[in-house]
Amino acid sequence: MKCVSYTRTLPWKNHQGELTIAEQNQRIAAYLAEHKELDLQKKYSDRKNDEKARTAFDQMTNDGVERKFDCIIVASMYYCGSDFPAVRQAIKETLYAAGIDLIVLDEGLDTRTASRKEVEDYFEAKRCEMHAEIMFAWRRKQGAGFRLTNSVPFGYLRRNGESNMIKDEEVAPYLSEAFSRYESGQKMRNIAKWLNEQGVDPPMKHKKRILGKSYDAEPDQWTTDMLRCLFRNPTYTGATANGSRQIIAENCHEPYITKEQFYAFPCNMREGENKISIRKSYKKPNPLAKHIVCTCGHALCWHKDKRTGEELFYCRYCRAHKENGKNLKVPAATIYKKVMAALELEHLEEEKLAAAIQQGAGKKAIEGVRAKKSLQMKSVLAEMKMEQFRRVPLYESYMANEIIEEQYHAELMDYEEAHRKLNEQLTAIMEDTLVWERALSLRNPWIQQMAQYKTPEELDRNFVKKYIEQVTVTLLDDGQVEISLTMKTDEWKQMLSRIEVEGTDSGTKE
Structure with a gap:
């Protein structure tokens, strides 16, 4: 396998233990001595004592696009490119996508043996690491004292220059008691009444008082809406979450409640770990609504038999689908099963085509x-x-x-x-x-969409909306059905017919 190496003088992150170019080359040479299958073709090196130096890195990227080599070896990811966005764009989104492998000696990353998910997770971890360092440097410039923003919820404090939050000892006992009461089944209005009786300031008033700002215009009484915001915030489990309450990192600070307790709260029981909602179930439980049609072009109607509780599909408009003067009905479970089977075939086909692309x-x-x-x-x-x-x-x-x-x-x-x-x-x-x-x-x-595919326990609207454009159903006289599945990215799939795959004539299944 033809490979190249890359070294540079300055890292794009404050790396513990600086590596000179000679030390980087020495590590790479030792690795090549153990792996005889790798043939070093060229050494790229940015030797300028400048953090933004990237002449050799850009040349390596251009040569990789032209497939002059098959693999890149670096001693450390921090000594690869001028900054992380440039590394991610050039290595992950360009060269790796084109079939060029990456070997990082310090962290043992070898994309030749790692799965695509492991590579995605590796670069995502580096992104989070870089983001945390940028935020830490920004906070350190703010000076001393506490800083309370929307990312610091009620019950926590964070000093400027520090990356982690700490519990606000003034309100921590009351907040812990509020969580315990809600977990034991008390109503939010009763908990709000108890907090008001104890004289605990509501979140915004407490925040402005700590920051030394005027808080006379803020409400001085707890409400159920305030409590609902607290009980639905996963930050209290020790995690860091974004504005949509999606967890992006865990074990970041001292928690008030466990993760299991949080998801057992009545207001959080509907969705999974990163989706919290108190909405009731769909009024129309048909997961294929607006996505399922008959061969005649009209949408299939969904119906639930009141006596048996069975879900059925039928075509109201197509005269060819009449039996004894009644609309022919097909169990919805049959159609759901065939849709799931078709998706599995799509996933297997994606794996075969992805393997063929990697093989040239x-x-x-x-x-x-x-x-x-x-x-x-x-x-x-x-x-x-x-x-x-x-x-x-x-x-x-x-x-x-x-x-x-x-x-x-x-x-x-x-x-x-x-x-x-x-x-x-x-x-x-x-x-x-x-x-x-x-x-x-x-x-x-x-390929990118189907690579993320995971077989669900059952079809739901969010899953269908993500993957499926349309399901065309052919109702047969014997009560059976045939389906034709059109994916959201079907146009891109059709273009893959140019790729020859062993065992097929055109490279893709009909």
Whole structure:
């Protein structure tokens, strides 16, 4: 396997224990000595004592796009590129997607053996690490004292320059008691009444009092809405959450309650770990609503039998689906089962195509597309060149007074319009080539979507909305059904038909 190495003088993060370029090369050489299958082709190095130096890194990226090598070796991720956004864009989203592997010696990352999810998790961990360092540096500039923002909820404090929150000892006993009372089944209005009796300031009033701001206009009584915001905030489990109450990191500070207690609260019982809602179940429990149609083109109707409780689908409009004068009905469970089976086939097909692309079938297909597009571009460029030559005799006729000025400008405008259209054709061909290059690589949206697919226990609307565009059902006379599944990214899937996969004629299943 052809590989290259990359080193640099300065890291993009304050790395513990600086590594000189010589030390980085020494580690890489020791690794290559143990792995004879790797053939070092070239060494890239940014030797300038400048944090923004990236000349060699950019050259390596360009060479990787041209597939001059198959693997990159670095001693540490912190000594790879000028900053993390540049590393993620070049390595993960460009080179890795094109089939170039990455080996990081310090952390033992080897994308040749790691799964795509492990690679995604690795880069996500680096993103979180970089974000935490930026926020820490920002807080340190703010000076001493407490800082209370929307990310610091009631019951916590955070000093400027510190990354972790600590409990607010003034209100911690009351808040812990409020959680205990709600867990034992007390109503929110009773808990709010108890807090008011104890003289505990509501969150906004307490916050402004600590910050030394005027709080006379703030409400001085607890309400159920205030408590609901507290009980639905996963920060109290020791986690860090975003504005949508989605957990992005755990075990960040001292918790008030456990994760299990939090999700056992009545206001949090509906959704999973990162989705908290008190909404009731769907009024229309049909998960395929607005996505399921009959072959006649009309939407299938969902119906629940009042006597048996069985869910059924039927076509109200198609006369061909009549049996003894009644609308033919099919159990919804049958259709759901076939949809799940079709999704599993899509997932297996994605794995097969992804493996074929990694083995070079995608590169071969891209080369074929490029060859075809190159011919089209040459044809357009030839026409543009001819247009340029046609202007010469026109200008000579004008200078010889063979045509008047108005006629000259009119014909000149025609030439310019023809040139503009040819230029648009050339731009369209180039853009189409980029689309095909994306479609025939691991960056194909259909491959990326199906790579994240996990078999659900049952169909629900959010799952269907994410993956499925339409389910076309053919109702048969014997009470059976046939379905045709159209994915959200079906257009991208169709473009993969150019890739040849062993065991099939066209590379994809019909």
